[in-house]
């Protein structure tokens with residue numbers, strides 16, 4: 001296998017994020033597959049170590065940063081101390097590394113959560 005060649009593609013169709021496997025050309029819209037970079041057809045994870053999956057969560061006016069937008073880096077399900085703080089949603093989105101896919105908030109998410117990038 002060619003080194004450094006991507007084995008999957010993250011995209012958006014309509015407003016639905018998906019993951020496309022380059023090995024079998026199978027598309028999946030399942031949030032867990034996208035989160036874990038998993039292909040159900042190949043039965044494998046694309047990333048070598050899915051346990052260190054990084055994601056960014058954007059918060060609107062959280063109690064510790066009133067009136068601000070905050071982007072916090074998570075390692076899988078653990079929050080880190082790495083955060084960006086900006087005044088607007090547009091500005092905070094610019095701090096998110098390129099190549100990530102935006103997942104809209106879930107009904108069950110905390111009200112201060114705007115969206116998650118992974």
Ligand SMILES: [Zn+2]
Nearest residue numbers: 021024039042
């Ligand atoms: Zn596959």
